[in-house]
Amino acid sequence: MTKTVQAETIVEMLQSVLTAQTNTIPLHEPSFQGNEWAYVKDCIDTGWVSSVGKYVNKFESMLEDYTGVKHAIAVVNGTAALHICLKLVGVERNDEVLVPALTFIATANAVSYCGAIPHFVDSCYDTLGLDPKKLDQYLQEIGEVRKDGYYNKMTGRRIKAVIPMHTFGHPVDLDPLLDICQRYYIEMVEDAAESLGSFYKGLHTGNWGKVAAVSFNGNKVITTGGGGAILTNCDELAKMAKHITTTAKKPHAWAFDHDQIAFNYRLPNINAALGCAQLEVLPEFIKQKRALTDIYANVIDPLQGVELFKEPSFAKSNYWLQVLLLDETYADKQEEILKLTNEKGIMTRPIWTPLHEISMYKDCPKMTLEVVGSLAKRIVNIPSSPGLAK
Numbered sequence: 001m002t003k004t005v006q007a008e009t010i011v012e013m014l015q016s017v018l019t020a021q022t023n024t025i026p027l028h029e030p031s032f033q034g035n036e037w038a039y040v041k042d043c044i045d046t047g048w049v050s051s052v053g054k055y056v057n058k059f060e061s062m063l064e065d066y067t068g069v070k071h072a073i074a075v076v077n078g079t080a081a082l083h084i085c086l087k088l089v090g091v092e093r094n095d096e097v098l099v100p101a102l103t104f105i106a107t108a109n110a111v112s113y114c115g116a117i118p119h120f121v122d123s124c125y126d127t128l129g130l131d132p133k134k135l136d137q138y139l140q141e142i143g144e145v146r147k148d149g150y151y152n153k154m155t156g157r158r159i160k161a162v163i164p165m166h167t168f169g170h171p172v173d174l175d176p177l178l179d180i181c182q183r184y185y186i187e188m189v190e191d192a193a194e195s196l197g198s199f200y201k202g203l204h205t206g207n208w209g210k211v212a213a214v215s216f217n218g219n220k221v222i223t224t225g226g227g228g229a230i231l232t233n234c235d236e237l238a239k240m241a242k243h244i245t246t247t248a249k250k251p252h253a254w255a256f257d258h259d260q261i262a263f264n265y266r267l268p269n270i271n272a273a274l275g276c277a278q279l280e281v282l283p284e285f286i287k288q289k290r291a292l293t294d295i296y297a298n299v300i301d302p303l304q305g306v307e308l309f310k311e312p313s314f315a316k317s318n319y320w321l322q323v324l325l326l327d328e329t330y331a332d333k334q335e336e337i338l339k340l341t342n343e344k345g346i347m348t349r350p351i352w353t354p355l356h357e358i359s360m361y362k363d364c365p366k367m368t369l370e371v372v373g374s375l376a377k378r379i380v381n382i383p384s385s386p387g388l389a390k
């Protein structure tokens with residue numbers, strides 16, 4: 001007889017997979033199995049700990065090799081990377097930027113840092129990310145082309161950019177979105193904070209937008225403690241990115257002269273050292289995370305009323321965070337599952353509170369967000385660290 005989803009069965013299933021674990025099992029913990037200590041110690045031994053040093057350059061070129069993006073510029077965190085990305089594509093005060101309502105708050109905050117306004121977009125069930133088809137229809141209804149871009153007729157503001165976010169590592173359907181960007185003169189900035197190691201149609205995420213942001217926060221696929229990177233295939237934007245994240249200092253052997261008000265956003269060498277060691281083991285992490293998906297799917301998918309979320313057909317995902325997706329009719333189990341798993345020492349959490357429900361963002365323009373509303377009630381993230389697959 002097939003069992004239906006209950007909080008108790010979920011706990012049983014997770015425990016059967018996570019047998020070797022005795023203490024509380026975190027949602028995602030960093031793993032240092034390689035050269036981390038050697039490289040960090042080298043920074044301290046040589047005194048090169050700050051924002052100049054060989055590990056910053058090495059980390060950037062390793063990122064370029066791994067992602068296939070022409071330029072990587074390492075910065076202090078993913079939010080700062082997003083902030084600079086928006087500036088690079090020309091987002092200005094009072095512009096609107098299309099943002100999925102279902103994302104980490106940093107995506108919208110970066111828009112606010114530019115004095116621009118997030119405009120919330122619905123998600124689709126295949127990717128958990130922004131729905132290009134729905135966006136296309138919506139833009140036709142609400143906007144019009146003017147001489148310097150696409151305008152929202154209701155607010156009178158220019159819609160300058162769109163930020164697809166690859167949720168939990170699962171790539172958004174980017175081809176139709178690129179088509180939209182061309183037709184409506186909108187710039188694409190990829191929020192690839194969660195998708196290092198994820199590929200869309202064979203090409204790494206971060207290659208598709210004009211610019212992209214990655215994060216190396218402590219809970220991400222790899223970590224530098226805190227850190228991020230701007231990715232771009234455009235030589236000129238890469239140069240500008242490096243300049244404005246380095247206080248716009250004019251190159252000179254000793255003089256301090258700057259040509260604009262800019263940012264101190266460069267990644268310190270000591271963090272980059274950690275990043276080099278982590279990038280060396282990233283392919284192994286992803287192998288382990290994908291193996292964990294299969295292990296979880298084996299116990300979860302036979303249950304009625306719930307499934308383990310799988311990558312969309314056009315993508316190869318890093319499976320950063322694993323997702324239990326409850327059927328609509330079992331959405332009322334979400335709270336019980338969260339409560340019981342956490343009580344039993346298995347850390348789980350719901351997806352983010354949709355941004356249009358957060359007080360600072362509740363008055364922002366938005367389309368109807370029924371898929372976001374449904375997903376927010378049905379998702380439970382379960383422990384996803386790479387080491388768990390053993």
Ligand SMILES: *Cc1c(COP(=O)(O)O)cnc(C)c1O
Pocket residue numbers: 077078079080103104106107165191193194214215216217227228
């Ligand atoms: C982690 C994350 C960020 C921000 O990265 P930080 O390095 O924490 O600043 C941005 N967007 C999304 C979707 C993220 O998950």
